[in-house]
Amino acid sequence: MNWKEPLLAVVLLVAAGVAPFTASTYSVEVLILFLINLILVSSYRILTTTGDWSLSHVVMMGTGAYATALLSKWWDLPIFLTVPLAAVVAAVVGLIVVTPLLRTKGFGFFIASFALGELIRLSWIKFRDPFGGARGMIGIPSGEMWEIDFFEPIPYYFFVLVVAVASLLFMYRLDHSRIGKTFKAIYTDEGLAESLGIDVQRFRAMAFVTGAFFAGIAGSLLAHRLGAIDPKNFDVNTMVYLIIWIVVGGTSTFWGPLIGLTVMTIVFEWARPLLEWRPLLFGGILIFFLIFQPGGLEGVFAQVRDRLAARRRGKADRTSAGNQES
Amino acid sequence: MDILTVRTVTKRFGGLTAVSDVNLDVRDREIHGIIGPNGAGKTTLFNVISGAYAPTSGTVTFNGRTINGKKPHEIAQLGLVRTFQRNAMFPTYSVLENVLLARHLQAKQGLFKAVFASDRKQRAKNLERALEILEFMELIDQKDTLASSMAHGHQRILGIANALAVEPKLIMLDEPVAGMNPTETALVTDHIRRLRDDWGITVVLVEHDMRTVMGTCDRITVLSLGEKLMEGLPGEVASDPRVIEAYLGSDEWDL
Numbered sequence: 001m002n003w004k005e006p007l008l009a010v011v012l013l014v015a016a017g018v019a020p021f022t023a024s025t026y027s028v029e030v031l032i033l034f035l036i037n038l039i040l041v042s043s044y045r046i047l048t049t050t051g052d053w054s055l056s057h058v059v060m061m062g063t064g065a066y067a068t069a070l071l072s073k074w075w076d077l078p079i080f081l082t083v084p085l086a087a088v089v090a091a092v093v094g095l096i097v098v099t100p101l102l103r104t105k106g107f108g109f110f111i112a113s114f115a116l117g118e119l120i121r122l123s124w125i126k127f128r129d130p131f132g133g134a135r136g137m138i139g140i141p142s143g144e145m146w147e148i149d150f151f152e153p154i155p156y157y158f159f160v161l162v163v164a165v166a167s168l169l170f171m172y173r174l175d176h177s178r179i180g181k182t183f184k185a186i187y188t189d190e191g192l193a194e195s196l197g198i199d200v201q202r203f204r205a206m207a208f209v210t211g212a213f214f215a216g217i218a219g220s221l222l223a224h225r226l227g228a229i230d231p232k233n234f235d236v237n238t239m240v241y242l243i244i245w246i247v248v249g250g251t252s253t254f255w256g257p258l259i260g261l262t263v264m265t266i267v268f269e270w271a272r273p274l275l276e277w278r279p280l281l282f283g284g285i286l287i288f289f290l291i292f293q294p295g296g297l298e299g300v301f302a303q304v305r306d307r308l309a310a311r312r313r314g315k316a317d318r319t320s321a322g323n324q325e326s
Numbered sequence: 327m328d329i330l331t332v333r334t335v336t337k338r339f340g341g342l343t344a345v346s347d348v349n350l351d352v353r354d355r356e357i358h359g360i361i362g363p364n365g366a367g368k369t370t371l372f373n374v375i376s377g378a379y380a381p382t383s384g385t386v387t388f389n390g391r392t393i394n395g396k397k398p399h400e401i402a403q404l405g406l407v408r409t410f411q412r413n414a415m416f417p418t419y420s421v422l423e424n425v426l427l428a429r430h431l432q433a434k435q436g437l438f439k440a441v442f443a444s445d446r447k448q449r450a451k452n453l454e455r456a457l458e459i460l461e462f463m464e465l466i467d468q469k470d471t472l473a474s475s476m477a478h479g480h481q482r483i484l485g486i487a488n489a490l491a492v493e494p495k496l497i498m499l500d501e502p503v504a505g506m507n508p509t510e511t512a513l514v515t516d517h518i519r520r521l522r523d524d525w526g527i528t529v530v531l532v533e534h535d536m537r538t539v540m541g542t543c544d545r546i547t548v549l550s551l552g553e554k555l556m557e558g559l560p561g562e563v564a565s566d567p568r569v570i571e572a573y574l575g576s577d578e579w580d581l
């Protein structure tokens with residue numbers, strides 16, 4: 001295993017631990033949303049590694065959010081139960097959604113996933129009881145733990161940080177496990193993977209359900225923070241943001257979507273004064289990347305790294321001329 | 327001993343009967359050729375055996391088990407692995423990564439075990455076996471070459487190496503020397519023979535190129551218009567008047 005990734009992780013963790021104390025309350029709120037979105041964007045990448053670009057992923061997040069609202073209201077469950085239970089609910093809904101979707105592929109999958117997602121979202125609008133209709137649900141508790149009130153941003157920030165780190169660690173391990181490799185093999189050549197003994201449908205379902213599980217966690221954390229959710233939070237606008245993050249970052253490594261989200265969050269905050277021009281800016285960025293840098297920022301990093309390595313190798317060759325053995 | 331038996335298999339596509347009432351017996355450790363002019367139903371029969379199509383009627387038995395109705399991945403797991411008419415490799419991976427990936431695909435473990443358990447031992451074993459396979463297929467010198475940048479003949483051999491990662495008892499090859507020059511053809515057929523001779527693997531060879539089939543196969547089944555014309559030794563097939571008649575006027579066959 002290489003040492004760079006763990007080192008980077010430690011540096012980031014230290015930075016994440018210090019950050020809220022140096023930031024304004026507003027910035028801490030931004031950081032909380034950022035951490036939640038890290039889970040979301042990373043969970044979405046699991047699906048894309050099999051080639052299944054779903055348009056229902058933020059609806060899976062919404063499922064986690066609505067489940068959280070209902071679990072808190074009906075049974076008054078504490079936050080350390082609502083978060084995992086909401087994830088399980090999202091995973092179960094994910095399994096129900098993906099079952100018919102497995103019959104489709106590529107563009108058909110894309111469109112069908114949108115239709116099924118909308119069906120769920122519209123049912124939140126249609127069924128006022130219990131989902132609250134178009135206005136959504138309000139009064140979702142912020143949660144507390146060990147008598148620490150999570151209404152306060154900094155304690156909640158650390159709660160979300162712990163959940164995010166655990167989630168990302170799981171997804172990182174998954175990506176590097178034989179299951180993650182299987183997902184990528186299916187994407188590369190489904191027929192070949194099948195001929196080598198892979199149950200393609202089962203693994204596609206596994207990717208979708210695991211993605212929904214973590215999207216459910218993100219939704220639950222979001223619901224507790226916002227205190228109120230409505231169907232608009234999880235509509236196609238939000239989905240487009242998710243796609244922008246992941247396209248800007250790239251999907252071929254675990255880090256790509258995380259880089260994309262980080263950069264786009266900075267751009268988003270920086271462009272705050274532009275107000276209604278922001279969608280235009282974001283649309284422009286999306287199109288720019290699709291046309292000129294389809295591999296995302298991750299691809300840029302890889303190119304720079306390769307070029308540096310080539311230069312270093314060139315230097316090494318020149319200095320070690322004479323003892324080529326090593 | 328027969329390792330693969332096909333009994334009265336018929337496959338219809340709407341009104342068209344692509345394979346009609348075909349019987350096939352493949353003995354353990356033989357190289358069995360399936361030949362016939364274009365449209366004879368070779369690929370269709372192949373797809374029925376490998377599970378890509380369910381037969382309209384008839385049965386397929388492999389190693390004592392009925393396999394018709396099973397899915398392709400289940401049949402592969404039982405030890406009957408196919409290759410494709412196209413290339414059967416992961417183009418963006420190196421040669422070694424290809425076979426390693428094919429090995430990884432064999433592990434049967436759940437999500438949580440895959441994520442939490444350390445699989446160092448399994449990885450070491452997979453690496454060892456992958457190198458063995460590459461050594462056997464004489465690809466070891468190219469192990470770090472990107473699959474997509476290899477010569478065509480070597481890509482086909484890598485496809486066979488990937489299939490070997492499944493530890494098959496029988497390999498079905500669909501036109502493995504299509505589009506190759508004589509040198510490449512000789513290289514590939516040499517490897518096919520060694521599969522049987524050194525590792526005891528049964529081979530079913532669907533082939534267009536007559537010379538390859540005659541020189542490589544132990545026994546040959548001839549298909550024509552979806553029906554089985556005859557079965558026999560290469561010499562018997564080449565001199566059979568029915569076979570000659572079936573290919574008269576078919577320019578692709580020069581017996």
Ligand SMILES: Nc1ncnc2c1ncn2[C@@H]1O[C@H](COP(=O)(O)OP(=O)(O)O)[C@@H](O)[C@H]1O
Nearest residue numbers: 339342344362363364365366367368369370371
């Ligand atoms: N999926 C399919 N749908 C309809 N007809 C098919 C299909 N596959 C093959 N056929 C037809 O079945 C016949 C046999 O084809 P095939 O098995 O590909 O022959 P071969 O491999 O011997 O050239 C041909 O007439 C072909 O057009």
Ligand SMILES: [Mg+2]
Nearest residue numbers: 368369370411
């Ligand atoms: Mg064919």
